Amino acid sequence: MSMARMDPTDAAQAADVLKGMWSIRIFEEAVEELFSRGLLHGTMHLTIGQEAVAVGVCDALDEGDFITSTHRGHGHALAHGADPERMLAELLMKDTGYCRGRGGSMHIADVDSGNLGANGIVAGSMTIATGAALSQRLQETGKVVACFFGDGAANEGAFHEALNLASIWSLPVVFACENNQYGMSMAQEKSTAGGSVANRASAYGMPGVQVDGNDVVAVFEHSKEAVERARSGEGPSLLEFVTYRYRGHSKSDRNLYRTQQEIDEWRTTKDPLMLYEQRLRSLAWLGDGDIAAVQAAARERIRAAVAAAYKAPPALVDDLEGATYA
Numbered sequence: 001m002s003m004a005r006m007d008p009t010d011a012a013q014a015a016d017v018l019k020g021m022w023s024i025r026i027f028e029e030a031v032e033e034l035f036s037r038g039l040l041h042g043t044m045h046l047t048i049g050q051e052a053v054a055v056g057v058c059d060a061l062d063e064g065d066f067i068t069s070t071h072r073g074h075g076h077a078l079a080h081g082a083d084p085e086r087m088l089a090e091l092l093m094k095d096t097g098y099c100r101g102r103g104g105s106m107h108i109a110d111v112d113s114g115n116l117g118a119n120g121i122v123a124g125s126m127t128i129a130t131g132a133a134l135s136q137r138l139q140e141t142g143k144v145v146a147c148f149f150g151d152g153a154a155n156e157g158a159f160h161e162a163l164n165l166a167s168i169w170s171l172p173v174v175f176a177c178e179n180n181q182y183g184m185s186m187a188q189e190k191s192t193a194g195g196s197v198a199n200r201a202s203a204y205g206m207p208g209v210q211v212d213g214n215d216v217v218a219v220f221e222h223s224k225e226a227v228e229r230a231r232s233g234e235g236p237s238l239l240e241f242v243t244y245r246y247r248g249h250s251k252s253d254r255n256l257y258r259t260q261q262e263i264d265e266w267r268t269t270k271d272p273l274m275l276y277e278q279r280l281r282s283l284a285w286l287g288d289g290d291i292a293a294v295q296a297a298a299r300e301r302i303r304a305a306v307a308a309a310y311k312a313p314p315a316l317v318d319d320l321e322g323a324t325y326a
């Protein structure tokens with residue numbers, strides 16, 4: 001979907017942008033249900049509530065640009081054009097999955113569409129993004145790398161190494177921090193010195209800005225500016241998108257570190273899908289019927305992907321070595 005690059009500020013493309021966000025929400029709800037029915041193994045980290053960051057950043061990229069992702073990476077992959085059926089096949093341990101069913105949720109990569117991979121190591125993708133950006137620079141491809149990471153990752157050494165190198169070499173990379181307020185059970189304001197992640201940009205001589213991460217238009221516009229800056233050789237930027245995850249960190253999280261009231265407040269007043277729908281209605285770009293049709297189309301897309309992935313052939317233990325290389 002997103003490889004045709006969409007623009008949430010364009011009336012003609014608004015329905016596609018909204019469909020992209022609904023596809024992520026419904027995909028994650030489907031994953032949650034499959035998990036609760038015992039059909040998925042391992043763990044998974046849902047991105048429900050953070051859809052606007054994935055869509056807004058990826059829609060600011062051009063075809064052929066790259067992303068690197070995190071342990072909470074389903075939304076990034078979908079927004080960058082991954083096929084939901086192959087993603088679900090991976091989660092269901094099917095041979096048709098992106099890693100032939102051997103990798104699972106945290107190892108979805110799709111090099112053909114420029115997704116250099118999800119990463120279970122917090123901040124692990126930041127140095128990969130910087131290396132990929134260096135390679136684009138040396139090969140003069142004109143391509144840009146968008147690097148997703150969490151607020152927790154901003155306290156890892158790799159964050160500082162990546163920003164430093166990207167800045168001294170003026171690399172074409174956009175550092176996109178998804179500040180969903182928590183790193184596991186640790187509140188961001190208790191873990192992060194200096195007031196914000198964006199403040200750290202000045203130490204590395206790059207622009208740093210904190211953006212409402214639940215406003216897909218704001219995410220897109222700031223990303224577009226950072227992508228253009230990167231592409232024109234002016235170097236990296238640090239964007240901090242303030243957002244919120246409604247679900248626990250992963251499947252075993254009982255949310256004991258925050259109140260239900262806090263979660264409800266974000267859901268009812270700042271939900272990214274609700275905010276964009278309100279905007280489209282007020283501009284008279286989409287009416288209630290159009291919005292219902294977009295939601296139904298996204299639901300059907302994911303329903304068909306689940307059904308097809310479910311029927312796909314399983315990954316076989318006998319053939320484990322067939323999916324390894326050295």
Ligand SMILES: Cc1ncc(C[n+]2csc(CCOP(=O)(O)OP(=O)(O)O)c2C)c(N)n1
Pocket residue numbers: 070071072120121122149150151152153154178180182183184249
């Ligand atoms: C290097 C490393 N340290 C610790 C962990 C365990 N761990 C997994 S996710 C996570 C929290 C990450 O928080 P953040 O970067 O804010 O991302 P979010 O989960 O909020 O999306 C931690 C500590 C890990 N996977 N890798």
